[in-house]
Amino acid sequence: MYQFSYLKAQSISEAVTALSSNPESKIIAGGMTLIPTMKQRLASPEQLIDIRHLEELKHIKIESNNILIGSISSHFEVSTSDIVNEHMPSLAKLAEGIGDPHVRYMGTIGGAISNNDPTADYPAACLGLGATISTSKREVKAEDFFLNLFETSLEEDEIVTQISFPVIKNSCYMKFPNPASRYAMAGVFVSKSDTEIRVAVTGAGEAGVFRWKEMEDALSKDWSVTTAESVKLSSEGVMSDIHGNSDYRANLVNVMAIRAVEKLINEH
Ligand SMILES: Cc1cc2nc3c(=O)[nH]c(=O)nc-3n(C[C@H](O)[C@H](O)[C@H](O)COP(=O)(O)OP(=O)(O)OC[C@H]3O[C@@H](n4cnc5c(N)ncnc54)[C@H](O)[C@@H]3O)c2cc1C
Known part of the structure; x- marks a missing residue:
């Protein structure tokens, strides 16, 4: 590791000010992606701004038929939340299927x-449920948030504060996980x-998560x-890599979609 400074932000506004004053600084939340990226020298921020302990970002609540999740809520907290399990088990199940216990x-x-x-899994839930993402500056519809691979509409000095999911009980996430x-x-x-x-698809699109309009219309x-x-x-526009070519992935998407619809029809 190389030298960098560390700021334990005391508030969202302190974090935003620190971000704005140094373009070479980065927010750190769970560190599950950022730390390995730094270790590999794929990112080398001068300053890490830690927001993980900010109480104002840590909540899971329900208001006007929306589940509001503070941005630093861990996948474990979402998967075990009584509110999420009661009102939208699909989201709890999605969180439960992320990575391993440490992640x-x-x-x-x-x-x-x-x-x-x-x-990643959550982008599919955001698009698939029509979530709204609140930031330190504004509210963004999921459709306008995810732009391309590892690219969002977040500006350099903007922090995600909350994700609001409309409660749609009739929802299901099916994933074929990479075994490793x-x-x-x-x-x-x-x-x-x-x-x-x-119908939102992750893991397959060359430009990241997308809504599968043809399936939605049908x-x-x-x-x-x-x-x-x-x-x-x-398979056009579907990713091809060492884990699977585009034909294989497109077929996996078909299979996951069928399983999701099958489960929803059988359950409701
Ligand atoms: C072994 C392993 C397996 C994984 N498996 C899965 C999986 O199955 N499914 C899946 O979906 N994910 C998976 N992940 C990713 C994991 O779920 C984390 O959610 C992800 O790494 C990023 O979250 P984090 O809180 O750790 O972010 P960090 O690593 O702290 O940050 C990641 C990036 O987001 C920025 N950032 C963080 N929080 C904010 C914020 N509030 N506002 C603005 N910018 C912010 C940071 O500056 C950084 O650029 C896996 C990760 C690992 C290491």
Whole structure:
């Protein structure tokens, strides 16, 4: 490791001021991605601004049929939250399936979405449920937040403070995890509310998480497993790497989507 300074921020505003005053500084939350990245010299911030202990960012509550999750809530806290388990078990299950116990205790929801790894799970829930992301500056719809691989609409001096998920009980996440890391080889989040059906895909898109419109349109016309089986994701634009080529991944997405719809139809 090389030299850097460390600031234990006492408030969101102190963290924002520190971020704005030095473009070479970075927020650290769980450190699950940032620390390994620094060890590999892929990032070399001059200053780490620690927000993990800020009480104002640590909550899970329900208000006006939205689950509000403070950005430093760990995956473990989300997966074991009574509120999340009661109102949106799909989200609890998603959090429970992230990485390993160490990653779930340390990793945070805010860090996960800010990092926007193309194989991360939470981006699929955000798009699949139509979440709103609150930052130190504004509120952003999930559609406008995730831009590309490891790229979000966050500005340099902006901090994610809270994620608001509309409660849609009729929702399900199916993931085929990479056996080594548990990141998604393909993950599909399906939700069916009174007004719309959403299908969000992670782990597969060359530009990261995306909404699978063709599947959404087909399921909106006919909500059935047969329909889910009939729509095939084209392998064009699907990632290909040492873990699997694009045809393989596209097929995994199809299978995960069918499983999610099947589960929802059987349960509701
Ligand atoms: C072995 C391993 C397995 C994993 N498996 C999975 C998996 O199966 N599924 C999955 O989805 N993820 C997985 N992860 C990722 C993990 O879930 C973490 O969520 C992720 O590493 C980032 O969260 P963090 O809190 O550790 O962020 P950090 O590492 O602290 O930060 C990551 C990035 O986000 C920025 N950041 C952090 N918090 C904020 C904020 N509030 N506002 C603005 N910017 C912020 C930081 O500056 C940094 O650039 C895995 C990680 C590891 C190491």
